[in-house]
Amino acid sequence: MQAEIFVYLDIDVKNQEELFDYVSKKMVKDGYAKADYFAGLIQREQEYPTGLKTEALATAIPHTEMAFILKPFIAVVRLTNPIEFTHMMKGESVLAEVIFFLGISQAAQQLTTIQKVLSLITDKEAVQRIMSADDAAQIKSLMSVG
Structure with a gap:
């Protein structure tokens, strides 16, 4: 099953907990x-x-673990102000501007979903388009490529 793409632009939250609450409510609803x-x-x-x-x-x-996911999704959230996350390998602080929530419901989806996101976040032109997008459709089209 193909992952549904959700895009939330210019979301104003103060920390991870507020962001997780915002996205969780949308995905559950x-x-x-x-x-x-x-x-x-x-x-x-x-x-x-x-x-x-x-x-x-x-x-x-x-x-999260797959047990929390009902249907596959990727939720892209562009923040109005960066919030702090811990780097996945280095343990240092990362002030994240765009967050990609991965809702993976089957192991077979994991690699392709992660590869899609990694190829996007390492592409300077794609990142520039995400940061300057006026509407969700522009980011959805970037996520659908590939």
Whole structure:
């Protein structure tokens, strides 16, 4: 099953918890995640941080165990102000501007979904288009390529 793409532009949150709450409520309401998705995000982020800084973008790729996901999705959130995440390998702080929530419901989807996001966040031109997009459709079209 193809992952549904959700895009939320210029979201104003103060920290990870507010961001996770915002996205969790949307995914649960739309039937893509279970009611305890928020708790799953918090727990997974504490155990396995998802911050990442590429040459093109400071980002994070939060996700949960597959048990929390009902239908596959990728939720792209562009923030009005960066929020702090911990780098997934270095343990240092990353001020993330665009966050990619991965809702992976089957192991077979994991590699292709992660590859899609990684290729996007390392592409300077694509990142520039994400940062300057006026509407969600522009980012959805970038996510659909490939």
